[in-house]
Amino acid sequence: MASFDVIVLGGGPAGYVCAIRCAQLGLQVAVIEREALGGTCVLWGCIPAKALLESAGLAQKLGKAAEHGITLDGVTLDFGPAMKRSRAVSAQNSKGVEFLLKKNKVQHIRGDGVIEKGKKVTVTLADGKKETHEAKKAVVIATGSRVKGLPQIGLELDKHVVLSSDDVLVAEKAPATMAVVGAGAVGCEFADVFASFGTKVSLIEVAANILPIEDADCSAELAKAFKKRKIDVLTGAKISNVKVTKTGASMTVEAGGQTQTLEVEKVLVAAGRAPNVEKIGLEAVGIAKSERGFVKINEKFETSVPGYYAIGDVAGNQMLAHKGSREGHVLADLLGGQHPHLVNYKNIPSCTYCHPEVASIGLTEQACKDQKLDYTIGKFPFSANGRARTSGEMDGFVKIIRDAKYGEILGAHIVGAHATEMIHELVVARENEFTVEEIDLAIHAHPTLSEAIGEAVLDSMGKMLHA
Secondary structure, three states: OOEEEEEEEOOOHHHHHHHHHHHHOOOOEEEEEOOOOOHHHHHHOHHHHHHHHHHHHHHHHHOOHHHHOOOOOOOOOOHHHHHHHHHHHHHHHHHHHHHHHHHOOOEEEEEEEEEEOOOEEEEEEOOOOEEEEEEEEEEEEOOOEEEOOEHHHOEOOOOOOEEOHHHHOOOOOOOOEEEEEOOOHHHHHHHHHHHHOOOEEEEEOOOOOOOOOOOHHHHHHHHHHHHHOOOEEEOOOEEEEEEEOOOOEEEEEEEOOEEEEEEEOEEEEOOOEEEOOOOOOHHHHOOOEOOOOOEOOOOOOEOOOOOEEEOHHHHOOOOOHHHHHHHHHHHHHHHOOOOOOOOOHHHOOEEEOOOOEEEEEEOOHHHHHHOOOOEEEEEEEHHHOHHHHHHOOOOOEEEEEEEOOOOEEEEEEEEEOOHHHHHHHHHHHHHOOOEHHHHHHOOOOOOOOOHHHHHHHHHHOOOOOOO
């Protein structure tokens, strides 16, 4: 048995960040991870998916090359090389995490870990041997989440016809037809990718809008952009009569007052994720779960059993890599005797990386209405932005929701090229309680896309200049 100050179960964005920061604070740390390091984000989510979206974006730009005086002959679209590139990017990032652990003297134990009483973890190694290690200070549960199918409607994942987001990241070619079930961030991103590589995509969402957690104006703008690209967007949908064969699938879809039968080669199920809480020893230790099945924690990530903590997807709240990383950092500071600001879950940016991108912070307009807040809207279209015109990326807008009396930024929403980069000006503003007047004091360089933020702020004050 080896003894550490902290043992982290899981090497994803929450776990490895927690481990590195603990080590920086002088603690002896071990990370137990059965796969390569980096977790879903690096291996099967954020990084490889965004690499594919970069390829998709390039494919779309090549379609407009003639506008720039560039003539291209014989352009072909092949998903296989794009997928291989995305896997290579993923592997490179994973090796980067491995390097960081070594640099900070964090011990990586490869295997399946199960927590036990007394702050112990038993690891089953690749060769079947078992070893038990003890944590003097804390055991951190950071086991993440996994994809899930929809067996209740006949869409059980089979890795052949009914696919998860993991499965499509190793697909060798783009199918002729695909139904994407679930139009959250994952569904919209992969609808974009496959449509860019020539697949006829039907995007199906049970809610009234795609990206249902985003502001309704943003959802409508993205739906309009998708429809221009011939993506069939079906919202308020009901799926029935699902039949899966060896060569494809069929289903009845009711949406918009119409009923149709879809026949597709592949179905991508993008309807959420499930926390990895099974077979890790929670019950034996007595750690409680929430009603939704996540590990139950307080604001300091403490579980119901002293000495055991949980962070990342397995602990609920937003299932986002950057949220998990911040939890890991804050928890490490707490374990190391620091006095950090606790995580502000009301100010975590939401980002979707399709084309156009969607990014937001804070409340939607509907949430403001539900809370009966007195608010004012400021909005500026990218079609009136000089930098957007130069790049030919004029879809979308910036929308600012401000408190009518004091100018506090209640919410901010961006649809457009590079929205996921631009949102952070507004994240910083909200975190530091800036008003729209204070954002207006910051001079935005011309020509930039970020000028649209300044103009939306001006509009919220009733003095927009350029539209």
